[in-house]
Amino acid sequence: MMAGRFDDLDYESFRKLAAEAGLSRFERIGFPDSYREGYEAAIFADIRTKLPKLDNDGMTVLDIGTGCSELPNMVMAHCAAHDHRLALTDSVEMLTLVPEKLKVEKIPGRFPDTAPMIAATIGHADVILCYSVIQYAFAEGILDSFFDAALDLLAEGGEMLIGDIPNVSMRKRFFTSSAGEALHRAYTGGNDQLVTGIGESEEDKINDGVVLRLLARVRAAGAHAFVLPQNDDLPMANRREDILVKRP
Ligand SMILES: C[S@@+](CC[C@H](N)C(=O)[O-])C[C@H]1O[C@@H](n2cnc3c(N)ncnc32)[C@H](O)[C@@H]1O
Numbered sequence: 001m002m003a004g005r006f007d008d009l010d011y012e013s014f015r016k017l018a019a020e021a022g023l024s025r026f027e028r029i030g031f032p033d034s035y036r037e038g039y040e041a042a043i044f045a046d047i048r049t050k051l052p053k054l055d056n057d058g059m060t061v062l063d064i065g066t067g068c069s070e071l072p073n074m075v076m077a078h079c080a081a082h083d084h085r086l087a088l089t090d091s092v093e094m095l096t097l098v099p100e101k102l103k104v105e106k107i108p109g110r111f112p113d114t115a116p117m118i119a120a121t122i123g124h125a126d127v128i129l130c131y132s133v134i135q136y137a138f139a140e141g142i143l144d145s146f147f148d149a150a151l152d153l154l155a156e157g158g159e160m161l162i163g164d165i166p167n168v169s170m171r172k173r174f175f176t177s178s179a180g181e182a183l184h185r186a187y188t189g190g191n192d193q194l195v196t197g198i199g200e201s202e203e204d205k206i207n208d209g210v211v212l213r214l215l216a217r218v219r220a221a222g223a224h225a226f227v228l229p230q231n232d233d234l235p236m237a238n239r240r241e242d243i244l245v246k247r248p
Contacts, residue, residue: 005027006027006031006032008139009030009139010136010140011136011140014028014029014030014091014093015091015094017029018068018091018093019093025068025069025070026069028067028069028094029067029069029094035235035236036069039233039234039235040069040070040071041074042231042233042234043071043131043164043234044071044074044078045231046230046231047131047161047163048078049231050159050161050163050244051129051161052159053126053127053158054078054079054082054084054127055082056082056126057082057083057084058082058083058085059082059084059085059126060084060085060087060122060123060124060126060127060155061075061079061086061087061125061127061129062086062087062088062118062122062125062127062128062129062153063087063089063128063129063130063131064089064090064111064128064129064133064150065089065090065111065130065131065132065133065136066088066089066090066095067090067094067132071131073098073099075129076098076099076101080101080102080103084103085103085122086101086103086104086105087104087105087107087118087121087125088104088105088106089106089107089108089111089118090108091109091110092108095108105121105122111137111149111150112145112146112148112150115149115150115152115153118153119153123155124153124154124156124158125153125154125155125158126155126157126158126159127158127159127160128150128153128158128159128161129161129163130160130162130163131161131163131164132163132164134146134162134165134206135165135166138206139204143210144217147162148217151218151221151223151247154223154247155247157247157248158246159244159246159247160244160245160247161245162214162243163230163242163243164230164236164240164242165240165243166205166206166236166239166240167206167208167239167240167241168197168202169202169207169208170208170239170240170241171197171238171239172197172198174239175197176198179238180238183238211227214243215227215243218243218245222247223245223246223247223248224245224246224247224248225243225244225245225246226243226244226246227241227243227244228241228243229241229242230242
């Protein structure tokens with residue numbers, strides 16, 4: 001399947017991918033297999049270093065935009081081993097593909113519409129994971145309400161990782177470096193002209209301005225927020241980063 005198939009996705013198109021016949025579990029969450037296959041253990045290891053409360057016992061954990069690949073299975077197994085209560089929210093089509101487990105509650109629907117239901121079910125969460133999701137909220141123009149609702153669900157002392165944010169400014173910085181050029185040559189066999197994107201409009205993409213504005217927004221709302229790099233062994237570490245929120 002071509003990468004272009006996964007451009008311009010939104011909540012509704014993910015519902016269709018979840019239900020479409022013949023797709024791999026990575027394609028259902030919008031990735032060509034090569035972007036995720038064999039990498040998810042490293043992704044989860046990176047997530048765990050950023051969310052140390054996942055290694056406590058008896059936490060309440062929320063995963064927003066769960067998807068249906070191996071990652072939610074890793075999250076569920078880890079939560080079971082630590083006796084966490086886990087809530088998953090995504091479309092009903094996506095959540096149907098996730099196995100039923102004890103102490104795992106599925107709350108189907110579109111976030112932040114599901115926020116009141118989540119609050120009624122689990123109250124506040126000690127740990128919130130929202131991995132590779134906010135770019136779709138951004139594209140749908142609901143980034144601020146999505147972020148504010150997630151922050152409202154975070155308990156005092158809680159940790160929230162808004163992970164795997166594609167940042168077009170970061171991508172440009174990488175592809176104007178020697179390392180970026182070398183990667184491009186290796187990927188294309190040196191035939192294609194490298195398009196760095198310098199000078200292109202960023203209006204419809206998450207860039208440094210969007211990321212830094214989100215930090216300021218969370219901080220103004222009374223929580224700490226930090227931008228963190230991804231571990232180098234992650235497939236898109238050269239152009240994606242994470243936001244860690246800690247509520248004092
Ligand atoms: C790229 S996938 C990531 C899945 C999973 N978090 C992972 O990293 O493997 C994006 C997921 O977010 C979900 N999603 C997108 N917008 C959403 C929204 N507004 N509310 C809930 N889920 C959403 C999609 O249905 C899809 O499962």
